[in-house]
Amino acid sequence: MTQTELQTRIDLAACYRLVDLFGWSDLINTRITARVPGPQNHFLINRFGMLYDEITASSLVKIDVDGNKVGPSDDEVNSGDFAIPSTIHMARPDINCVIHTHTVAGCAVSMQKGGLLPLNQHALQVIGDVAYHDYEGTGRSLEERERFLADFGDKHIMVLRNHGLFIVGRSIAEAFIATYRMERACAVQLAFQQSGAEFNPLSDAVVSAGYAKSRAGAARGHDPNKFDWPALLRKLNPSTQPTRNRQAGRDGKAQRAPLVLRIKHCDSLPWLDTAPVQCNV
Numbered sequence: 001m002t003q004t005e006l007q008t009r010i011d012l013a014a015c016y017r018l019v020d021l022f023g024w025s026d027l028i029n030t031r032i033t034a035r036v037p038g039p040q041n042h043f044l045i046n047r048f049g050m051l052y053d054e055i056t057a058s059s060l061v062k063i064d065v066d067g068n069k070v071g072p073s074d075d076e077v078n079s080g081d082f083a084i085p086s087t088i089h090m091a092r093p094d095i096n097c098v099i100h101t102h103t104v105a106g107c108a109v110s111m112q113k114g115g116l117l118p119l120n121q122h123a124l125q126v127i128g129d130v131a132y133h134d135y136e137g138t139g140r141s142l143e144e145r146e147r148f149l150a151d152f153g154d155k156h157i158m159v160l161r162n163h164g165l166f167i168v169g170r171s172i173a174e175a176f177i178a179t180y181r182m183e184r185a186c187a188v189q190l191a192f193q194q195s196g197a198e199f200n201p202l203s204d205a206v207v208s209a210g211y212a213k214s215r216a217g218a219a220r221g222h223d224p225n226k227f228d229w230p231a232l233l234r235k236l237n238p239s240t241q242p243t244r245n246r247q248a249g250r251d252g253k254a255q256r257a258p259l260v261l262r263i264k265h266c267d268s269l270p271w272l273d274t275a276p277v278q279c280n281v
Helices: 003-021 079-091 104-110 142-152 172-195 204-218 228-235
Strands: 031-035 043-045 061-063 097-101 130-133 157-160 164-169 260-263 277-280
Touching (some): 003 031, 003 043, 003 097, 003 172, 003 228, 031 079, 079 097, 079 142, 079 164, 104 157, 104 164, 104 172, 130 142, 142 157, 164 172
Parallel strands (some): 130 157
Antiparallel strands (some): 031 043, 031 097, 157 164
């Protein structure tokens, strides 16, 4: 395994855990995929049947563009659901990460005829980078995938009507931050709509500027690999991540579980024939 693949595995496993930590996971459903650096068109995906907070760097499965496992492995992969991510990865070589979610806020906005509305600052950060596609089913037919790509264009946030969100990025960090911004915009919109309060409209000039700036990449903002991603990895630090049962320790504080992304020595990873490599994030 190359060092670049190892780092991609660590970052992708961290992304799965962060998505779960922020409340965006959907049991064992949905997926996050990342391109393995190199010319082979290989990708990393979660092993089917694992919850997002169980994902480790070594549990990720390497697959080809058709969803076939690369190398011998007994791990289950939902290759059919890789159809849309694979289509995005292959059509847009600059995209290295695809995040698919079924969150309450994202799904609720996807069901609204008007989609994401320019109601506030959070929405204006992303609204010009949002595309829409009508849900047609599994997305496995070539014809639908072609329509999906045509609707997506060069944008980075796709609202799949009545279904959920696809959000892409040039890096795992970039895709995660764009997901955060879109999720926040959707959640704020829902909270306002449920309040019944009178809307204080933004000026046309402010809305137009928001569309223009977000088309230029405001959803991605500054380089998240420099500031946001290191801060997010600190959220996965064992000292800040509580256990599920939150049993009180001797000092009366909740016990903390180590959140370590560990490359394990196992038969399915023959390239690790030395002591396990532990990667704290």
